[in-house]
Amino acid sequence: MDTVESRSNGAQAPSSPRNHALSNEPPTTSxxxxxxxxxxxxxxxESLLRQTSYADRDDxxxxxxxxVAAARAEISEHQFSCAFVDYRLRDENGMDLLSNTDGIADRxxxxxxxNRQDPHTAVEFMKLGAHDYLDxxxxxxxxxxxxxAEAMHRVDAHxxxxxxxxxxxxxxxxxxxxxxxxxxxxxxxxxxxxxDLGDDISASARxxxxxxxxxxxxxxxLLQSLLDYAMVDxxxxxMQSTDVDEAIDNAxxxxxxELRDCAPTxxxxxxxxxxxxxxxxxxxFQNLIGNAIKFRSEQPLEIRIExxxxxxxxxxxxxxxxDNGLGFDPQLAEAAFEPFRRLxxxxxxxxxxxxxxxxxxxxxxxxxxxxxxxPGAGASFHCTLPLAERDG
Numbered sequence: 255m256d257t258v259e260s261r262s263n264g265a266q267a268p269s270s271p272r273n274h275a276l277s278n279e280p281p282t283t284s285x286x287x288x289x290x291x292x293x294x295x296x297x298x299x300e301s302l303l304r305q306t307s308y309a310d311r312d313d314x315x316x317x318x319x320x321x322v323a324a325a326r327a328e329i330s331e332h333q334f335s336c337a338f339v340d341y342r343l344r345d346e347n348g349m350d351l352l353s354n355t356d357g358i359a360d361r362x363x364x365x366x367x368x369n370r371q372d373p374h375t376a377v378e379f380m381k382l383g384a385h386d387y388l389d390x391x392x393x394x395x396x397x398x399x400x401x402x403a404e405a406m407h408r409v410d411a412h413x414x415x416x417x418x419x420x421x422x423x424x425x426x427x428x429x430x431x432x433x434x435x436x437x438x439x440x441x442x443x444x445x446x447x448x449x450d451l452g453d454d455i456s457a458s459a460r461x462x463x464x465x466x467x468x469x470x471x472x473x474x475x476l477l478q479s480l481l482d483y484a485m486v487d488x489x490x491x492x493m494q495s496t497d498v499d500e501a502i503d504n505a506x507x508x509x510x511x512e513l514r515d516c517a518p519t520x521x522x523x524x525x526x527x528x529x530x531x532x533x534x535x536x537x538x539f540q541n542l543i544g545n546a547i548k549f550r551s552e553q554p555l556e557i558r559i560e561x562x563x564x565x566x567x568x569x570x571x572x573x574x575x576x577d578n579g580l581g582f583d584p585q586l587a588e589a590a591f592e593p594f595r596r597l598x599x600x601x602x603x604x605x606x607x608x609x610x611x612x613x614x615x616x617x618x619x620x621x622x623x624x625x626x627x628x629p630g631a632g633a634s635f636h637c638t639l640p641l642a643e644r645d646g
Contacts, residue, residue: 363405544579
C-alpha cells in the first residue's frame with residue numbers, strides 16, 4: 255500500500271477516496287488531520303499536539319494519511335477542525351489538496367508545513383486558502399496552539415459571514431418578489447383606467463398615466479438589478495470550466511430587443527475558456543454590452559470584444575469590451591463601479607447598479623475590472639478572469 259493511516263482510537267480509515275466533496279457530518283473541534291508521508295514527522299506532530307490544551311479533550315483524535323488521495327477520502331467522510339498539510343508528498347504535493355478540493359478552506363483550519371521556511375511556498379499556500387505556514391523544525395506546543403486557535407477563529411468568522419450572506423440573499427429574493435406584486439397591480443390598474451377612459455381621456459391624464467407606467471417600469475428594473483447584485487455570491491459558488499463565447503451568446507440573446515433597436519456592429523475576437531460561473535459571466539457581459547447600448551452616441555454603434563494575448567504559463571486572461579459611445583470623464587472611472595452612481599443625466603436609462611454588479615462578479619472570480627474612457631470617445635471596460643485548467 256502507498257498510504258499509512260493511523261488514528262489514536264485505532265479505527266480504520268476508508269481504503270480509497272470517494273470524491274473531492276466535503277463531509278456533511280456534524281462538526282467536531284477535536285479531530286485533526288495530518289497529511290504527511292513521513293510517519294515519524296506525523297507522530298512527532300501528534301505528540302506536540304497532545305501537549306497543547308486541545309489534549310484536555312477526551313475525544314481528541316489525530317488522523318494520519320500519507321497521500322492527497324487518502325486525505326480527500328477522509329475529508330469526504332469526516333469533519334475535521336484542523337488539517338496540517340505537508341508540502342512534499344509521495345503522489346502530489348500539499349497544494350494539490352487545497353486547489354482541487356472545493357470549499358476546503360471554508361470548512362476547516364488549514365496549516366501548511368514543510369521541512370524548511372520558504373517564503374515563495376508560503377505565499378502559494380496562502381493564495382490557495384491556507385491559514386498559516388509552519389517550519390517543521392520550529393514547531394512547539396505553544397506555537398501549534400496559537401496557530402490552530404487563530405486559524406479556527408478565521409474559519410468560524412468566515413462561516414458566520416457566509417451565513418449572513420445566505421440570509422441576505424434570501425431576504426433580497428423574497429423582497430424583490432413581494433415588491434413586484436404591487437408594481438404589477440399599479441401597471442394593470444393604470445392600463446385599465448386608460449382603457450376605460452378611451453377617447454375621452456384628457457392630455458394631462460394621459461401624461462400622468464404615462465408617468466405611472468414609466469415609473470413602475472423603472473422600479474421593476476431596479477428590483478431586478480438589486481436581485482442580480484444580491485445573488486452574485488450564490489452564483490460564485492458554481493465555478494467550473496466555462497466557455498466565454500457561450501456566455502456572450504447568452505448575453506446577446508437576453509438583449510435581443512435592445513439590439514434590434516440599435517443594430518450595432520459587434521466584433522468578437524478569439525476568447526478562451528475560463529474558470530467561472532456561466533450565469534454570472536452571462537450577467538457580466540449582458541451588463542457591459544447593455545451599457546454600451548444605453549449610452550451610445552449618434553453615430554452607428556460598434557462594440558468590440560477581445561482577449562489580450564497571454565503566455566503559455568498565464569493563469570488569467572484579460573477581456574476587453576470597447577464601444578464608441580458617449581464615454582465619460584476619466585476622473586469618474588473608479589466611481590463608475592459604485593452602487594447607484596449615475597454618470598449620465600437621469601433621463602438616460604439605467605438603474606445605477608449594473609457596473610457595481612460587474613465588479614462584484616469579477617471580484618468573486620478572483621479578478622479585477624477597470625475602465626478607460628474619454629467624453630465623446632467611448633469606453634473600454636477591461637476585466638481579468640482565471641483561465642480554465644489545461645488538460646495534462
